[in-house]
Amino acid sequence: MSRRLLSWGIILIAFSVLMSACSSGSNKEANTATATEQATATKVVKDYFGEVTIPEKPKNVLVLSSIYAEYLIEMGVPPQMVIFVPEVEPDYRAPYFKKNGIQMIEAEQYQYNYEQLLSLSPDLIVGIGIGMEPGTYEELSKIAPTVAINADSEMKTAMPELASIFDKTETSKQVLAAFDAKAKQAREQIQQAIGDKTVLILRVESERYRVMGPKAANSSAFFYQTLGLHSPEAIKDSTDWFSPISLEALPDMNPDYIFVEDRILKDHDNTESMKKLKENKVWASLTAVKNDHVFPLKTSDFVHGVGPVGSVLLMNNVVEKLVK
CATH class of the missing domain: 3.40.50.1980 (Nitrogenase molybdenum iron protein domain)
Structure with a gap:
């Protein structure tokens, strides 16, 4: 093989490696961009007070009602955190939350420590809308996007509302039918x-x-x-x-x-x-x-x-x- 052919062969190999690296880098950048878009994607939902923009796939959800947390767990979308008032909770619930990996934030009944909630860095807050004061909703919304569900705590009304927020309508129907x-x-x-x-x-x-x-x-x-x-x-x-x-x-x-x-x-x-x-x-x-x-x-x-x-x-x- 002549020196000229050998040189061209080396050049072609180097070019192929370079193109492969560029292609790999482009794919990584594209994947990173896609992941970033998914992480920051939002949607608009309706709640008790109107419309609110929330993350499509929240990563650190704080639920203000232990009853609502139970609904979400049973629908397959367990929150990361829940406000927990020990003196009013049924005996089964703390072990139930622990089993499902839910962090319990102990608090006084009907009282929110806004500084404490801010320190938890939630990216979504979910609570019972009926009975929530507008001032409370405003303070919570300063911490993270807040959905005040247009329902009380009753299972037949609250679960479908929660399901619509988390795209779990069919699962909700199955849970209610089993009950x-x-x-x-x-x-x-x-x-x-x-x-x-x-x-x-x-x-x-x-x-x-x-x-x-x-x-x-x-x-x-x-x-x-x-x-x-x-x-x-x-x-x-x-x-x-x-x-x-x-x-x-x-x-x-x-x-x-x-x-x-x-x-x-x-x-x-x-x-x-x-x-x-x-x-x-x-x-x-x-x-x-x-x-x-x-x-x-x-x-x-x-x-x-x-x-x-x-x-x-x-x-x-x-x-x-x-x-x-």
Whole structure:
């Protein structure tokens, strides 16, 4: 082979290596650009206060409601962080969050430490819109894009709204359908066991007693609609979540079963109220009391323990007490 041909061969090899390196570099740059675009891509969603621009694929989501965090976990989009108020949370939830790798940010109930939230560097904040003050929304929005979901905490209304934000509508439908199937089975078990016998939810507070209205929303709907329980005739049309009553009014209701909530409320002690109730002759005369059909009910289990996990646990507890 002549020296001239050898030289041309070397030149061609060098040129090929150079072109390959350039092509590789271009591909890397293109991939980097694509990844950057995906990381910074945004979308506009509607919430309780209007429209808000949020990341398409947020990486550090802070959820202000542990109930909403449970919904998101069950839909397959677990948040990175959740505000957690230990004294009001049901027993199962902390281990549940830990199992799913959720960082729990302990806080006071109904209070936000904005400096603390800022230090967490969320790229998206999600909370319950109904009941949120505009001023609170404004302060949260200074920290990160904030979505105030146009719903309360009730599963059938909140989950579809959350699903639409995180593109999980079909998953949400599947989760709700699975819950409905379990609720149907529980309802049938209760109906077969106690028929039309009446059930009262009695709340004991430090200075008063209240009863749950069967035509209210949230937990009332869970007991009297989802589980199909029958309320005493005297309050069958009540739309109040809880109405104050005197102990003397209980014989007019005279339920067959009573679930008694010793309400958990910060800086309140119900010891005397509970003692007064149990020592009252009116209480002792009730059918449910005579038949030992009185069961404890934790505030955290039915007020905050809402969700595909918590509601099933509560459902199982009610079935266990009524179906014997």
